[in-house]
Structure formats: structure tokens, C-alpha cells
Amino acid sequence: MKAPTPILSIRDLSKRFGGVQALSGVTVDIRQNEIASFIGPNGAGKTTIFNMICRIYDPTSGTISFNGKDLLRHRPHHLAGLGIGRTFQNLALFRHGTVVENLLVGMHAHLKSGVLDGALFLGRTAREEAQAREEVERIIEFLEIEEIRNQPVAMLPYGLQKRVELGRALATRPKLLLLDEMVSGMNQEETEDIARFVLDLRDELNMTVIMIEHDMNVVLDISDTVHVLNFGVPIASGTPAEVAGNPTVIEAYLGAAHA
Numbered sequence: 001m002k003a004p005t006p007i008l009s010i011r012d013l014s015k016r017f018g019g020v021q022a023l024s025g026v027t028v029d030i031r032q033n034e035i036a037s038f039i040g041p042n043g044a045g046k047t048t049i050f051n052m053i054c055r056i057y058d059p060t061s062g063t064i065s066f067n068g069k070d071l072l073r074h075r076p077h078h079l080a081g082l083g084i085g086r087t088f089q090n091l092a093l094f095r096h097g098t099v100v101e102n103l104l105v106g107m108h109a110h111l112k113s114g115v116l117d118g119a120l121f122l123g124r125t126a127r128e129e130a131q132a133r134e135e136v137e138r139i140i141e142f143l144e145i146e147e148i149r150n151q152p153v154a155m156l157p158y159g160l161q162k163r164v165e166l167g168r169a170l171a172t173r174p175k176l177l178l179l180d181e182m183v184s185g186m187n188q189e190e191t192e193d194i195a196r197f198v199l200d201l202r203d204e205l206n207m208t209v210i211m212i213e214h215d216m217n218v219v220l221d222i223s224d225t226v227h228v229l230n231f232g233v234p235i236a237s238g239t240p241a242e243v244a245g246n247p248t249v250i251e252a253y254l255g256a257a258h259a
């Protein structure tokens with residue numbers, strides 16, 4: 001039987017910044033409905049891959065296709081419309097707005113592209129606005145943030161701000177969600193909550209999730225596939241158990257603790 005088309009297909013991707021070869025010849029397939037993680041030491045090229053998927057940078061060479069179509073033809077503002085969402089390493093929230101307002105901003109970014117694509121003459125209708133609010137309510141319920149819905153984001157503890165950031169990314173209704181160091185700076189309980197939400201995104205909302213993550217407990221617990229980079233070069237890909245037992249990965253990144 002023919003394998004299904006991967007949702008994201010990266011082929012021989014390289015990126016050079018002046019004299020720095022940030023990535024060299026990365027080839028990775030991300031399957032529909034999986035949780036995939038990129039790991040590796042600082043400066044290994046993980047964020048550079050995200051920034052190329054998100055079209056912030058053009059690759060020096062190589063291709064990226066999303067659902068079988070050339071992603072490199074698209075600009076960053078097309079991503080929400082295509083079904084790709086992301087969170088940022090540093091929070092990208094409207095700090096003085098409430099939780100609901102932040103989610104609505106994320107939603108409108110999506111609606112606007114929909115309006116431009118299909119119904120220029122109609123503008124954003126009251127019905128779309130009502131649908132946006134319904135969707136926001138679903139996200140609030142999913143992320144269990146009812147109690148803080150009307151609080152300004154700036155007043156929330158860091159872990160909850162990160163949860164709102166996740167909600168903002170979900171508001172664009174992504175099929176593929178990129179999470180950049182989602183649990184860094186979180187305590188154990190906040191980390192476990194996020195890990196549970198990511199599993200639910202895959203299992204209940206049928207999303208595909210790609211994480212950059214330094215927290216190896218999270219990576220090994222919830223990933224279906226782990227891709228390891230070192231100095232911009234892919235050194236291993238496989239299940240968490242395969243990667244955790246790979247001597248090259250242990251030497252380059254994990255150390256003896258995970259052997």
C-alpha cells in the first residue's frame with residue numbers, strides 16, 4: 001500500500017547566514033496527526049527550520065511542501081489561511097488585552113484572509129463575528145481558562161500566559177501547529193498541563209504538532225517521532241526510544257542521563 005502523503009515534507013534544506021551554515025541538507029517528513037519534535041544543542045538550527053516553514057527566511061537551497069504543495073511560494077501572512085499556526089519562544093501577546101481579546105485577535109487574523117480569498121464584497125459579516133466568538137469559547141473550554149477569561153494577560157502568571165499564547169495560535173484553526181519551546185520556564189505542573197493539551201490536540205482535534213523542545217521528559221513522553229540536529233546537520237530520527245538509545249545522540253546532546 002502506498003504511504004499517505006506527509007503533511008509537511010522537507011527536502012535537502014540548507015540555510016547559510018553570511019559565514020554561518022545554520023542548516024545543511026535536512027530531509028524530514030512529518031506525518032499527518034503526529035507529534036514530532038526537533039531537539040539538539042543550542043545553535044543546532046531548530047529555530048531556523050521553524051522560521052523557514054513560517055516563511056520568515058528563505059532557504060539557501062532545498063524545498064518544503066505542505067499537503068503536497070510548494071510552501072516556499074507563500075509569504076508569512078498566508079500561513080494562517082493555509083492552516084499553519086505557531087507559538088513564539090518569547091510571548092507574542094497583546095499584554096494589556098484580556099484573554100478573550102487576545103484570542104479574538106488571533107481569530108481575526110484568520111477571518112481576514114478568508115474574507116480576502118472568498119468574499120471581498122461582503123466584508124466581515126455579523127455571522128462570521130458570532131462564529132469567531134463561538135470558536136474562542138471552544139478554545140477557552142479546551143484550555144480550561146474560563147476563570148481568567150476577562151483578566152488582562154499581563155496580570156497572569158507566566159504559565160497561564162503561555163497557555164493563552166497556545167490559544168492564540170489555535171485561534172487561527174491550524175492543521176499544523178508549531179510550538180517553540182512551549183514549556184521553557186514552566187514549573188512541573190504547568191509543564192504537565194501543556195503536555196496533556198498537546199496530546200489532546202493530536203487525539204481530539206486531529207492536529208499535527210511540531211515542537212522545538214529542550215525538556216527531554218516532555219519530548220520522550222509525548223512525541224511520536226524525534227528529529228535530532230547537531231551543528232545544522234540531522235544526526236538521527238526515530239521514535240523517542242530509538243533516539244534516546246542512539247549513541248551519537250547521547251554523545252552530542254543527551255549525555256548519559258538518558259542512556
Ligand SMILES: Nc1ncnc2c1ncn2[C@@H]1O[C@H](COP(=O)(O)OP(=O)(O)OP(=O)(O)O)[C@@H](O)[C@H]1O
Pocket residue numbers: 017020021022040041042043044045046047048049
Ligand atoms: N538571523 C540570523 N543571522 C545570523 N545567524 C543566525 C541567524 N539566525 C540564526 N543564526 C545562526 O544559525 C545557527 C542556528 O541557530 P538556531 O537559532 O536555528 O538554533 P537553535 O537550534 O534554535 O538554538 P536554540 O536552542 O539556542 O534556540 C546559530 O549558529 C545561529 O547563531
